[in-house]
Amino acid sequence: xxxxxxxxxxxxxxxxxxxxxxxxxxxxxxxxxxxxxxxxxxxxxxxxxxxxxxxxxxxxxxxxxxxxxxxxxxxxxxxxxxxxxxxxxxxxxxxxxxxxxxxxxxxxxxxxxxxxxxxxxxxxxxxxxxxxxxxxxxxxxxxxxxxxxxxxxxxxxxxxxxxxxxxxxxxxxxxxxxxxxxxxxxxxxxxxxxxxxxxxxxxxxxxxxxxxxxxxxxxxxxxxxxxxxxxxxxxxxxxxxxxxxxxxxxxxxxxxxxxxxxxxxxxxxxxxxxxxxxxxxxxxxxxxxxxxxxxxxxxxxxxxxxxxxxxxxxxxxxxxxxxxxxxxxxxxxxxxxxxxxxxxxxxxxxxxxxxxxxxxxxxxxxxxxxxxxx
Ligand SMILES: Cc1ncc(COP(=O)(O)O)c(C=O)c1O
Numbered sequence: 180x181x182x183x184x185x186x187x188x189x190x191x192x193x194x195x196x197x198x199x200x201x202x203x204x205x206x207x208x209x210x211x212x213x214x215x216x217x218x219x220x221x222x223x224x225x226x227x228x229x230x231x232x233x234x235x236x237x238x239x240x241x242x243x244x245x246x247x248x249x250x251x252x253x254x255x256x257x258x259x260x261x262x263x264x265x266x267x268x269x270x271x272x273x274x275x276x277x278x279x280x281x282x283x284x285x286x287x288x289x290x291x292x293x294x295x296x297x298x299x300x301x302x303x304x305x306x307x308x309x310x311x312x313x314x315x316x317x318x319x320x321x322x323x324x325x326x327x328x329x330x331x332x333x334x335x336x337x338x339x340x341x342x343x344x345x346x347x348x349x350x351x352x353x354x355x356x357x358x359x360x361x362x363x364x365x366x367x368x369x370x371x372x373x374x375x376x377x378x379x380x381x382x383x384x385x386x387x388x389x390x391x392x393x394x395x396x397x398x399x400x401x402x403x404x405x406x407x408x409x410x411x412x413x414x415x416x417x418x419x420x421x422x423x424x425x426x427x428x429x430x431x432x433x434x435x436x437x438x439x440x441x442x443x444x445x446x447x448x449x450x451x452x453x454x455x456x457x458x459x460x461x462x463x464x465x466x467x468x469x470x471x472x473x474x475x476x477x478x479x480x481x482x483x484x485x486x487x488x489x490x491x492x493x494x495x496x497x498x499x500x501x502x503x504x505x506x507x508x509x510x511x512x513x514x515x516x517x518x519x520x521x522x523x524x525x526x527x528x529x530x531x532x533x534x535x536x537x538x539x540x541x542x543x544x545x546x547x548x549x550x551x552x553x
Pocket of ligand 1: 217268272338
């Protein structure tokens, strides 16, 4: 009999937001809006779609294992050295490589409660020790993280803006933190939502720093509209990047992902439209949630964390919205049991979402009142 290690037995399979096709099949709905995965509601970058179509004829060949052209495009765009960049199948893949390559079983990896589920999964799947500190007002508490460092801490994960809260820590706080963290501890700074935050002058744009113990990760799955392809990249010191190349799967990201990503990175018009739509749609969402009476966390990303009275309420709210064609994300598995995350959609999608949420919220509140009165 094959022996399955305890830490693998304890893992739970990743549960993503429900796909639109599955919900349509189950509920026989004609209109479905998915605002559960922080995707770009405008679709993919049109330049990326063109490039992918042109690349299709080359599918019989393995692609460039070093993603040379994509690495060069990233190095040029962000003004970093080519040997400081590596690309992977989404940030998620790179996070797994980083955890695997730079930690061993007895090491502690420190982060916050209520952050990106992917890092928890990567830490647990390699049987590493996950140490978390609470969020402070739904934001990474960098002082608490610093104070939780022990002799066994080898890595710290920060997400800025954070998912699922949308909050960000500011430049001064980040710089003070980095100045104190011992240099043998690797800091991962996950900037999946940087596009939505970097107009803020207090946003500490990680790629502009040059710390010897920091790796910055970015993704094209969100603002660049390429979640279906999944391309992520990491920027860090050359020895770190060189080691990551040794553990990375060859030919990742695949041919279409590489070509699509190169074109998307060059699509400034698409990025400007994306930011503009996000600004307008988030403003609508914020105002609409306030009108309904749903509490929310101030955001610097492309989504809002709505706070429900209880975990049970959040679960029922998410399920009822789904039954009416609105897919949201209950973020209990991220560590926020009463949180429901909703990302900015097109203006039409946002209107629809607010209508559904108002109906569902009011009827759940009415049900609760009736129960109390009975
Ligand atoms: C903070 C954060 N990091 C990374 C990712 C994963 O991105 P990718 O699709 O590149 O793996 C996400 C996706 O939700 C995220 O929210």
